[in-house]
Amino acid sequence: MNATTIKKQLTRSFKAMGLIVCSVLLWGSCKDMTELNINPNGVGEEAVNPNLIMPTVLSEAARIYLDLGYQVTAGIMQHTQKDAWFSDHNDYDWTGSQSWNAYYDVLRNNELLYKRAQEEGMEFHQGVSLVMKSFMFGAITDLWGDAPYTYALKGELGGNENLLPQFDEQETIYRGIIADLEQASSLLSKSASEYEGIVADVDVYYQGSPDSWRRFANSLLLRYYLRVSEKLPDFSKEGIERIANNPAQYPLILTSSADATMSFPGRTAADSWPDNTVIDDTGGSNFRRRKMCATLVDRLQELADPRLAIWAAKVEIPLVVSDEFPAGTDEIVDGKRHVSPDVVGNAVVDTDPEYVGLPPSFSALPSAYNLNPTPGQTSFNPHVSFVNDIYTATSGPLLKARLLSAAEVNFILAEAALKGWNVGSASTYYENGVKASLEAWTVGGQYADYITHDDVAYAGTVAQVIEQKWVASWTATAEAWFDYRRTGYPALIAGPAALRSVLPVRFYYMQDELNINRANAEQALQRLEKTAYSQADNENSAWSKPWLLQGTGKPW
Structure with a gap:
């Protein structure tokens, strides 16, 4: 079947049923596929072309990962904070609100993609499907710990072990992910x-390039070999050394042009950048509530980091506080707000004239920070940095959506080299990682100056590598969280209003899963390790440690 024939088939099929047919959306992680409503005008699962399913799998996976990295984990890792609707973002007040349903929905569609690709002898599609299976199951176990895996996608086969699947242990899932990526x-x-x-058009990541997908698969292998390195050091060392020393067999994402990303067409709410202010039924309030976090802003200023201007907006009205002003002074002068110390009182203020971040988990009323004259749900704080105006656009x-970058791959190899593993030069990988991130954010021309900064120039420490990896994870902070849990870097401190005095290490299992698949x-709950920060008599805590962290002493 040639590409022209396939495109004709795709056109006919889209007209008949639309993309909704490929979204085999199921409820929970255990719903029986035989219960699906059937579209009488659609193509049955047994005949659907894999090219009809692929764009849904890829686009939904990317949107989930972006939502994770730009929302809740950006709050955990102190890239951003919110000044309204903030408690989950700033304070870790989750109480079981996270759901893995959308992750398993993608996996079910992906299972159909793999099945049909096998039946049609389409090896490229099989490889893509295995990569996406690994990516999505990796996210699930990274976030929750033990999870349905072996029997999770077999509900149509019947039997309680499929309808109410067991939770596989984390080690089993990680080993399965690595095996699937090797096959991919x-x-x-x-x-x-x-x-x-x-068909290039249906591949919204790499336009049908097998080489690019192979690099994605191999780079994910590095991610997961390193992920388990504290628990399975010999296994990880062998895997990473094998990949690093066989570039012909294991090509990698090493330059920013090869990053695994998905762009947004920006035509409708479904295919636009989230929180844009053009197609937003909240009237732009999602964008308005998101602020830069002081932790990231302050560090980028210390480093004279050129990425700050790409990610953040300057404050609209800088504060100027001076004891030379008469008592009671509070006025706008030449675009700046002049305030006398008696007006400030005991309030915490930041008078930086350009960028001001919102401190992490600052208070029960973060919108009041920095003498905001209009605190509350409809606040528009002129004294704190919003994210850059580019994020108001639909595209x-x-x-x-950034799934995996050359910066991450180079930092992985730098860390492996610092462990003493035979992978090459740690300094070269570190510097290449910094350069790749600057290039990805259009400021590569400033690399030569940036890399000579005292705190950026290679120092040979894991802490430095992880700090630059944390910075580079902007809009994709889930990976920074997973690194923090594994290494304790960067050494972030929970704010005064946070639910606990330390950062959380996992998501809660959702209540529906606990009720329906209780046994x-x-x-799985019994396999979690309660800590001093877990709630009393409750293993299902964001501060209980899954297998990956048990016995490591990390991150706290």
């Missing part, structure tokens, strides 16, 4: 002309 790398090792059925060259969930 092999499946994706041929040139594009050797595959059947590739743009920098508005992408299996209970077993």
Whole structure:
């Protein structure tokens, strides 16, 4: 079947049923697929073309990952804070609100993609499906710990072990992810002309490039080998050394042009950058409530980091506080707000004339920070930095879901080298990681100056590598959180209004899963390690440690 024939089939199928047919949306992690409503005008699962399913799998996975990295984990990792609707973002007040349903919905669609690709002998699509299976299951176990895996996608086969699947142990899931990625790398090792059925337009990441997908698979292998390095050091060392020393067999994402990203067309709410102010039924309030966090802003200013101007907006009205002003002074002069010390009183203020971040978990009324004259739900604080105005648009060259970057890969290899593993030069990887991130954010021309800064120039420490990796994770902070849990870096401190005095390490299992699949969930709960920060008599805590962290003494 040639590309022209496939495109004709896609056109006919889209007209008949639309993309909704490929979204095999199911409820929970255990719903029986035989209960689906059938579209009488649609193509049955047994005949659907894999190219109809792929764009839904890729786009939904990317949106989930972006939502994770730009929302809750950006609050945890102190890239951003919110000044309204803030308690989950700033204070970790989650109480079981996170749900993995959307993750498993993508996985079910992806399972159908793999099944149909196998039946049609489409190896490229099989490889892509295995990469996405690994990516999504990786996110689930990274976030929650033990989770349904072996039996999670077999509800149509019946039986309680499928309808109410057991929670696999974290080690089992990580080993399965790594095995699937090894298989995916092999499946994706041929040139594009050797595959059947590739349609570039339906691949919203790499436009049908097997080589790019192979690099994505191998780079994910590095991510997960490093993820388990504290628990399985010999296994991780062997895997990372094998990949690093066999570039022909394991090509990697090493330059920013190869990053795994998804752009947004920006035509509708469904395909636009989230929190834009153009197509936003909240009237732009989602954008308005998001502020830069002082932790990130202050550090980027200390480093004279050129990325700050790309990510953050300057304060609209700087504060000027001086004891030379007469008592009671509070007025706008030449675009600045002049305030006398008696007006400030005991309030915490930041008088930086350009960038001011909102401190992490600052108070029960963060909108009042820095003498905001209009605190509250409808606040528009002129004295704190919003995110850059580019994020008000529906699309743009920098508005992408970023799944995995060259910066991350180089920092992984730098950390491996610092462990003493045989992978190459730690300093070279570190510097390449910094350069790749600057290039991805259009400020690569400032690399030569930036890398000579006292705190940026290579110092040979894991703390420095992880700090730069944390900075580079802007809009993709989930990976920074996972690194923090594993290493304790950067050494972030919870704010005074946070639910606990330390940062959380996992998501709560959602209440629906605990109610419906109670017996299996209970077993998973018993495998969590309660800590001094877990709620009394409740293993299902964001401060209880899953297998990955148990016995490591990290991050606290």
